[in-house]
Amino acid sequence: xxxxxxxxxxxxxxxxxxxxxxxxxxxxxxxxxxxxxxxxxxxxxxxxxxxxxxxxxxxxxxxxxxxxxxxxxxxxxxxxxxxxxxxxxxxxxxxxxxxxxxxxxxxxxxxxxxxxxxxxxxxxxxxxxxxxxxxxxxxxxxxxxxxxxxxxxxxxxxxxxxxxxxxxxxxxxxxxxxxxxxxxxxxxxxxxxxxxxxxxxxxxxxxxxxxxxxxxxxxxxxxxxxxxxxxxxxxxxxxxxxxxxxxxxxxxxxxxxxxxxxxxxxxxxxxxxxxxxxxxxxxxxxxxxxxxxxxxxxxxxxxxxxxxxxxxxxxxxxxxxxxxxxxxxxxxxxxxxxxxxxxxxxxxxxxxxxxxxxxxxxxxxxxxxxxxxxxxxxxxxxxxxxxxxxxxxxxxxxxxxxxxxxxxxxxxxxxxxxxxxxxxxxxxxxxxxxxxxxxxxxxxxxxxxxxxxxxxxxxxxxxxxxxxxxxxxxxxxxxxxxxxxxxxxxxxxxxxxxxxxxxxxxxxxxxxxxxxxxxxxxxxxxxxxxxxxxxxxxxxx
Amino acid sequence: xxxxxxxxxxxxxxxxxxxxxxxxxxxxxxxxxxxxxxxxxxxxxxxxxxxxxxxxxxxxxxxxxxxxxxxxxxxxxxxxxxxxxxxxxxxxxxxxxxxxxxxxxxxxxxxxxxxxxxxxxxxxxxxxxxxxxxxxxxxxxxxxxxxxxxxxxxxxxxxxxxxxxxxxxxxxxxxxxxxxxxxxxxxxxxxxxxxxxxxxxxxxxxxxxxxxxxxxxxxxxxxxxxxxxxxxxxxxxxxxxxxxxxxxxxxxxxxxxxxxxxxxxxxxxxxxxxxxxxxxxxxxxxxxxxxxxxxxxxxxxxxxxxxxxxxxxxxxxxxxxxxxxxxxxxxxxxxxxxxxxxxxxxxxxxx
Numbered sequence: 001x002x003x004x005x006x007x008x009x010x011x012x013x014x015x016x017x018x019x020x021x022x023x024x025x026x027x028x029x030x031x032x033x034x035x036x037x038x039x040x041x042x043x044x045x046x047x048x049x050x051x052x053x054x055x056x057x058x059x060x061x062x063x064x065x066x067x068x069x070x071x072x073x074x075x076x077x078x079x080x081x082x083x084x085x086x087x088x089x090x091x092x093x094x095x096x097x098x099x100x101x102x103x104x105x106x107x108x109x110x111x112x113x114x115x116x117x118x119x120x121x122x123x124x125x126x127x128x129x130x131x132x133x134x135x136x137x138x139x140x141x142x143x144x145x146x147x148x149x150x151x152x153x154x155x156x157x158x159x160x161x162x163x164x165x166x167x168x169x170x171x172x173x174x175x176x177x178x179x180x181x182x183x184x185x186x187x188x189x190x191x192x193x194x195x196x197x198x199x200x201x202x203x204x205x206x207x208x209x210x211x212x213x214x215x216x217x218x219x220x221x222x223x224x225x226x227x228x229x230x231x232x233x234x235x236x237x238x239x240x241x242x243x244x245x246x247x248x249x250x251x252x253x254x255x256x257x258x259x260x261x262x263x264x265x266x267x268x269x270x271x272x273x274x275x276x277x278x279x280x281x282x283x284x285x286x287x288x289x290x291x292x293x294x295x296x297x298x299x300x301x302x303x304x305x306x307x308x309x310x311x312x313x314x315x316x317x318x319x320x321x322x323x324x325x326x327x328x329x330x331x332x333x334x335x336x337x338x339x340x341x342x343x344x345x346x347x348x349x350x351x352x353x354x355x356x357x358x359x360x361x362x363x364x365x366x367x368x369x370x371x372x373x374x375x376x377x378x379x380x381x382x383x384x385x386x387x388x389x390x391x392x393x394x395x396x397x398x399x400x401x402x403x404x405x406x407x408x409x410x411x412x413x414x415x416x417x418x419x420x421x422x423x424x425x426x427x428x429x430x431x432x433x434x435x436x437x438x439x440x441x442x443x444x445x446x447x448x449x450x451x452x453x454x455x456x457x458x459x460x461x462x463x464x465x466x467x468x469x470x471x472x473x474x475x476x477x478x479x480x481x482x483x484x485x486x487x488x489x490x491x492x493x494x495x496x497x498x499x500x501x502x503x504x505x506x507x508x509x510x511x512x513x514x515x516x517x518x519x520x521x522x523x524x525x526x527x528x529x530x531x532x533x534x535x536x537x538x539x540x541x
Numbered sequence: 542x543x544x545x546x547x548x549x550x551x552x553x554x555x556x557x558x559x560x561x562x563x564x565x566x567x568x569x570x571x572x573x574x575x576x577x578x579x580x581x582x583x584x585x586x587x588x589x590x591x592x593x594x595x596x597x598x599x600x601x602x603x604x605x606x607x608x609x610x611x612x613x614x615x616x617x618x619x620x621x622x623x624x625x626x627x628x629x630x631x632x633x634x635x636x637x638x639x640x641x642x643x644x645x646x647x648x649x650x651x652x653x654x655x656x657x658x659x660x661x662x663x664x665x666x667x668x669x670x671x672x673x674x675x676x677x678x679x680x681x682x683x684x685x686x687x688x689x690x691x692x693x694x695x696x697x698x699x700x701x702x703x704x705x706x707x708x709x710x711x712x713x714x715x716x717x718x719x720x721x722x723x724x725x726x727x728x729x730x731x732x733x734x735x736x737x738x739x740x741x742x743x744x745x746x747x748x749x750x751x752x753x754x755x756x757x758x759x760x761x762x763x764x765x766x767x768x769x770x771x772x773x774x775x776x777x778x779x780x781x782x783x784x785x786x787x788x789x790x791x792x793x794x795x796x797x798x799x800x801x802x803x804x805x806x807x808x809x810x811x812x813x814x815x816x817x818x819x820x821x822x823x824x825x826x827x828x829x830x831x832x833x834x835x836x837x838x839x840x841x842x843x844x845x846x847x848x849x850x851x852x853x854x855x856x857x858x859x860x861x862x863x864x865x866x867x868x869x870x871x872x873x874x875x876x877x878x879x880x881x882x883x884x885x886x887x888x889x890x891x892x
Binding site for chain 2: 358
């Protein structure tokens with residue numbers, strides 16, 4: 001891959017390109033920070049305790065917490081005690097969303113979290129390893145007057161992980177346990193306007209279901225969905241980025257095809273990176289607005305996974321191709337040691353995701369973490385993926401180290417080389433160092449922003465002026481990796497000064513005026529193209 | 542009811558009519574017989590509300606049940622927190638609900654105001670999350686609202702609505718008087734301290750839901766503390782309450798600690814103007830029930846011990862057989878199967 005654009009570009013032009021990319025980068029951050037709202041919203045719900053008086057009549061299966069046909073409710077469970085209502089007759093009902101609001105398909109996904117308020121009672125403590133069994137059903141409808149249609153029904157168990165902060169004495173009766181939040185359900189599209197969740201906690205003493213779970217006071221749910229405003233900004237961004245990356249990709253491949261030689265491995269990998277970026281960019285999510293495609297969430301995960309795997313492979317191959325030792329690589333099989341862990345890791349995460357989100361397509365209440373076997377399996381997948389990632393980074397660091405060692409070795413012997421050879425190596429070194437620099441910059445930016453968004457509150461306020469840090473993080477980082485791929489395809493495309501024999505004649509020769517060639521930082525007089533031709537000849541010999 | 546008691550009640554009603562008592566609305570807690578407050582006429586009939594509260598009631602009918610629930614919660618919690626003290630937050634069936642102790646600027650009054658404004662904020666917020674109220678969170682008339690609505694950016698927290706409602710309902714009495722008297726300033730401060738006890742103890746909970754459930758995307762929300770926790774916080778504030786006096790600084794009147802060596806109080810602290818009576822003796826004029834007949838703990842040296850509780854009057858001891866439930870079997874709700882155990886205990890009551 002001799003003679004990429006980056007080497008033949010003047011400093012001025014390179015700065016210009018850098019400046020333009022920087023402007024787009026800033027725009028990407030600002031779009032998220034100023035236009036978009038925060039990425040997600042959490043809405044807390046308190047379930048209404050309904051009495052299932054129609055249990056034996058099958059008049060209606062669904063119990064509404066409020067509205068026209070609201071259920072007969074009890075305010076607290078002491079009331080149930082005095083009215084001799086059994087545990088099996090109590091249904092916890094939650095209507096999503098709250099009154100006078102509608103869900104919308106712009107929300108993209110919805111996950112619901114369950115929190116139990118369990119009061120401490122000296123003689124009714126939570127037993128060790130207690131499990132709560134939930135009989136949950138989910139229904140939907142699209143207008144307030146129609147009937148509820150069942151969407152899913154399942155009997156699920158969840159482990160209770162509760163601690164009690166005060167000493168367990170009579171005086172502290174009535175205080176609540178601190179319980180971990182439990183995942184309840186996850187749906188990949190929000191295609192309907194109204195959802196209804198009915199939860200029962202059936203008691204069966206023979207089977208020991210829901211025995212020893214303490215005194216439940218309330219069931220609280222939290223629904224999390226993506227904000228409509230954020231979705232719109234995100235779609236707009238994707239719709240803009242797709243053609244940009246696609247055009248540069250086509251341009252890049254055309255340049256490679258115009259060359260007389262076959263494309264080398266590195267060029268193919270860069271092209272593949274462009275394809276995977278475009279694959280992420282293509283705004284297929286637009287379809288989720290009209291269609292009830294529940295697999296969209298899973299599909300999004302897969303697309304992201306492919307891109308990450310591609311990016312990691314690219315870094316390895318880029319290092320390998322700039323190794324400057326005598327080994328002939330240029331084949332993917334030469335990198336099996338490094339690419340292998342990526343493939344294994346990505347595959348593990350894929351399997352894990354299929355086990356979690358894949359099964360959720362069938363049963364939205366499913367979670368792999370609820371059973372012991374599932375937890376172990378999930379942990380196994382994640383640990384293997386983690387080991388693969390560590391292995392990968394060790395290989396990568398080692399390769400970068402090797403390249404730098406070779407660079408310093410070559411640099412000391414540079415003056416002794418023939419001009420053509422020297423320029424070839426100088427080009428390689430420059431290309432490598434440049435990519436190293438921007439890659440590190442991008443990675444650092446990602447990590448810094450990630451930490452900032454984890455640590456700080458979602459938004460910063462100056463008077464009336466609010467900046468959504470989390471949204472800025474998402475749009476900014478997404479824009480940044482797009483620009484990274486864009487810059488990569490643009491700067492590392494073969495220079496046309498290289499292949500157009502007759503064209504290059506024009507600007508061949510001595511550098512004119514201020515067009516100081518970048519490669520001239522290490523002195524040379526001739527134009528680079530001539531030299532590369534020489535270098536190639538030399539290499540062929 | 543003994544004739545003496547009725548007489549006292551009558552007297553108290555008359556007293557109440559003359560003394561402006563801003564906590565009279567707590568009487569709502571006693572009106573469980575009214576049923577749900579669903580018509581505007583009911584507002585007029587509710588005892589204890591001032592005119593502007595009646596207007597608020599008419600405008601916010603659906604919220605009134607929660608206000609009542611808040612008042613009940615506050616009283617229950619007050620009685621729990623003070624169960625072992627000489628003043629045990631006992632209520633009367635008349636106005637003012639707590640007797641005259643609360644109409645004076647005492648520590649106890651500070652606690653009652655704080656817990657009741659917290660109770661309203663708590664109950665309204667809960668009602669919001671269970672869907673009983675129509676205009677929480679996204680209501681544009683209450684501050685903290687996103688301009689573009691639920692679809693664009695979601696709604697603000699329900700607690701913002703609960704607190705705002707508590708502010709406008711509970712504080713209205715003091716505000717209508719122009720917030721100039723030292724009592725009004727004290728009440729406003731303590732009301733706010735009660736709401737702060739909720740706001741500053743909100744639990745932040747988070748959930749990660751990025752690719753494969755990673756923390757790439759994390760959503761956090763605030764969960765209200767249990768009301769017991771609010772009660773505990775306020776009880777601590779009660780124990781460390783600051784005695785204040787009114788002073789004029791510039792053109793505004795403010796409350797400053799009486800003892801200038803003390804640290805100035807914060808927004809969360811309770812303040813009081815008058816020192817409390819000792820609550821030992823039955824005092825008809827001040828509505829103090831006294832401690833005679835109260836149970837006490839013989840071994841304790843604290844306020845629940847017989848020494849302090851009975852104010853040195855001594856105590857009776859008798860052996861009582863109590864029937865307790867033991868070796869019970871529970872379900873998570875509504876089912877308890879117990880054996881009955883008989884136990885003889887010594888019970889001490891103040892003379």
